[in-house]
Amino acid sequence: xxxxxxxxxxxxxxxxxxxxxxxxxxxxxxxxxxxxxxxxxxxxxxxxxxxxxxxxxxxxxxxxxxxxxxxxxxxxxxxxxxxxxxxxxxxxxxxxxxxxxxxxxxxxxxxxxxxxxxxxxxxxxxxxxxxxxxxxxxxxxxxxxxxxxxxxxxxxxxxxxxxxxxxxxxxxxxxxxxxxxxxxxxxxxxxxxxxxxxxxxxxxxxxxxxxxxxxxxxxxxxxxxxxxxxxxxxxxxxxxxxxxxxxxxxxxxxxxxxxxxxxxxxxxxxxxxxxxxxxxxxxxxxxxxxxxxxxxxxxxxxxxxxxxxxxxxxxxxxxxxxxxxxxxxxxxxxxxxxxxxxxxxxxxxxxxxxxxxxxxxxxxxxxxxxxxxxxxxxxxxxxxxxxxxxxxxxxxxxxxxxxxxxxxxxxxxxxxxxxxxxxxxxxxxxxxxxxxxxxxxxxxxxxxxx
Ligand SMILES: Nc1nc2c(ncn2[C@@H]2O[C@H](COP(=O)(O)OP(=O)(O)OP(=O)(O)O)[C@@H](O)[C@H]2O)c(=O)[nH]1
Ligand SMILES: [Mg+2]
Numbered sequence: 001x002x003x004x005x006x007x008x009x010x011x012x013x014x015x016x017x018x019x020x021x022x023x024x025x026x027x028x029x030x031x032x033x034x035x036x037x038x039x040x041x042x043x044x045x046x047x048x049x050x051x052x053x054x055x056x057x058x059x060x061x062x063x064x065x066x067x068x069x070x071x072x073x074x075x076x077x078x079x080x081x082x083x084x085x086x087x088x089x090x091x092x093x094x095x096x097x098x099x100x101x102x103x104x105x106x107x108x109x110x111x112x113x114x115x116x117x118x119x120x121x122x123x124x125x126x127x128x129x130x131x132x133x134x135x136x137x138x139x140x141x142x143x144x145x146x147x148x149x150x151x152x153x154x155x156x157x158x159x160x161x162x163x164x165x166x167x168x169x170x171x172x173x174x175x176x177x178x179x180x181x182x183x184x185x186x187x188x189x190x191x192x193x194x195x196x197x198x199x200x201x202x203x204x205x206x207x208x209x210x211x212x213x214x215x216x217x218x219x220x221x222x223x224x225x226x227x228x229x230x231x232x233x234x235x236x237x238x239x240x241x242x243x244x245x246x247x248x249x250x251x252x253x254x255x256x257x258x259x260x261x262x263x264x265x266x267x268x269x270x271x272x273x274x275x276x277x278x279x280x281x282x283x284x285x286x287x288x289x290x291x292x293x294x295x296x297x298x299x300x301x302x303x304x305x306x307x308x309x310x311x312x313x314x315x316x317x318x319x320x321x322x323x324x325x326x327x328x329x330x331x332x333x334x335x336x337x338x339x340x341x342x343x344x345x346x347x348x349x350x351x352x353x354x355x356x357x358x359x360x361x362x363x364x365x366x367x368x369x370x371x372x373x374x375x376x377x378x379x380x381x382x383x384x385x386x387x388x389x390x391x392x393x394x395x396x397x398x399x400x401x402x403x404x405x406x407x408x409x410x411x412x413x414x415x416x417x418x419x420x421x422x423x424x425x426x427x428x429x430x431x432x433x434x435x436x437x438x439x440x441x442x443x444x445x446x447x448x449x450x
Contacts (some may be wrong), residue, residue: 005031006113007106009094010084019094021085023106024078024114029070032083034104036068048072056085058096059103066097078114079121119431126431127159130388159392159430162202166423169195173416185412192415193407200399207392215300219261219268220371223295225323226305227315228252228276231335234354235305236260236273239364245273252276255288257295264368272299277322278315293322301370302330303363308351309339331366388429395425 005025011018023031033043038054046052048070055063067086076082087093102108115129124132169192176188224232233245233254245258258273272295275288296302304323306316323330332349334341338356350366352359402418410418 004107005105006109006117007098007101008109008114009098010114011094017088019087019097021087021094021097021101022077022114023083023101024076024080024109024117025106026081027105028081028083031101031105032068032070032085035100036066036085038068046070048075056087056097056100058100064093064097074121074123077123078117079123080117127388127429158202158206159426162199163423163426163430165195165199166419166426170416170419170423173412173419177412177416188412189407189415193403196399196403196407200396200403203392203396203399207389207396215267215372219270220367221270221272221298221300222367223272223274223292223299223302224305225274225292225296225302225330226276226319227313228278230276230305230307230316231354232276232305233258233273235303235333235335235352235363236271238352238354238357238360239269239271251278252280252282252285255284257288257291262364264364265372267368267372269364269367276315277319279318296323296326296328300329301367302328303333303367304330305333305335306343307336308334308341308343309336311342312344329370331370333363391425391428395422398422398425 003025005023005027007021007023010020010022029043029046033041036052036054036056038052041052041054050069052068054066054068056066056068057063064087066088069084069086071077071082071084073079073081085097087097098108112129115124115132118124119126119129172188173192176185224236226232228251229249231247233247236245236258237243237247240260240262242260244260246253252275254273255275257275259271260273261268261270263269274292274295275285277289277292280286280289302323304319306312322328332346334343334346334349334351335354337351337358338353341351350359350363352363354360398418399422402415402422406415406418
């Protein structure tokens with residue numbers, strides 16, 4: 001158990017009618033009873049998990065009616081003694097209750113400290129803890145669903161079992177090294193080879209399912225690119241369903257980048273409207289154009305917008321050339337189809353009218369399908385954050401090298417060192433590793449009070 005008793009507001013600030021102030025640590029009950037008074041309630045007669053209605057005494061001796069509940073260790077969120085106060089009223093009262101707990105002896109919790117203690121006391125696995133961060137921060141529905149998946153601990157199970165397989169293999173290698181005569185090295189290596197393939201299959205499956213997780217987490221970045229006056233800002237507004245960007249018939253209206261996002265199928269779509277690209281000597285406009293060119297590089301997909309009522313101009317050609325040079329993933333959007341069409345046909349184009357809101361839903365679908373190649377199956381095991389994804393890819397890379405190369409050329413000794421390294425890498429997700437730093441790193445990303 002940790003030394004300090006920590007306290008924090010556990011509910012989101014400013015949301016909801018009830019706030020919960022949570023304290024955890026061996027002095028939590030003692031501190032609570034210095035500030036909270038209910039009829040006949042004493043330290044030796046308190047019943048765990050029973051709600052007590054009483055008065056909370058604030059700094060200025062004013063009383064606030066509230067509920068208190070005590071969770072005796074180990075049956076609490078953190079595994080320590082925990083006290084929670086449920087108070088009515090806004091942020092100010094919550095803040096005052098918090099301050100009073102601190103002046104009575106509790107320490108303000110660090111971000112993620114509650115969950116860190118829960119993890120240390122074996123209440124949650126590391127990947128579950130990370131999923132909790134995901135849930136707190138999940139903005140889109142899709143992201144939330146996959147966070148919940150991990151919360152169920154299925155991912156931990158799968159990766160732990162891969163770690164377990166590796167451990168068994170390590171044991172076998174140990175035996176092989178200790179009794180070189182009794183084991184035939186080639187036969188042992190053959191066995192190791194097949195079992196490594198099995199482990200890799202498990203890891204590959206999660207990686208495959210998680211390819212979409214980047215988009216679940218960060219959303220899809222879409223840049224609207226084209227020459228001036230083709231209707232980029234109008235398309236932006238039509239997609240957002242609001243008048244975000246200024247629209248005029250003057251060329252070069254948009255100079256800075258304008259951002260906005262909407263949700264499609266639970267995925268956040270982040271749009272950036274850019275300055276129309278054309279030859280110009282005007283200073284501000286040129287800076288804007290340079291930015292437009294840059295946003296090509298960070299976009300997952302570009303909407304190349306053309307004015308369908310006009311022929312391709314030199315500026316249009318210039319933009320097209322740029323897109324091809326940069327090998328950008330782009331969709332050709334023929335705008336202004338409410339007017340007679342003049343522009344040439346493009347492969348894989350979509351006709352819309354931003355002015356008349358025609359085919360906007362179809363465009364939304366096209367953007368989504370362009371990036372999300374296969375359906376996101378929320379029932380499958382997916383990783384909720386990029387850190388985990390990168391870790392698994394690292395493990396996979398090492399496994400691949402081991403299977404395809406090292407197993408043939410290296411000694412059992414070296415193989416065992418490499419395998420141990422992979423075990424360690426997987427431990428960065430499951431928490432089964434000797435490395436403590438990583439735990440601190442993750443928990444510092446938590447919200448306060450969780
Ligand atoms: N008829 C018609 N006019 C449109 C349509 N979309 C945009 N316009 C008009 O085209 C003109 C330019 O629109 P903007 O959205 O400002 O174009 P832009 O590409 O953002 O222009 P810059 O910011 O200058 O690069 C405005 O007068 C719009 O009303 C459309 O679908 N049909
Ligand atoms: Mg514009």
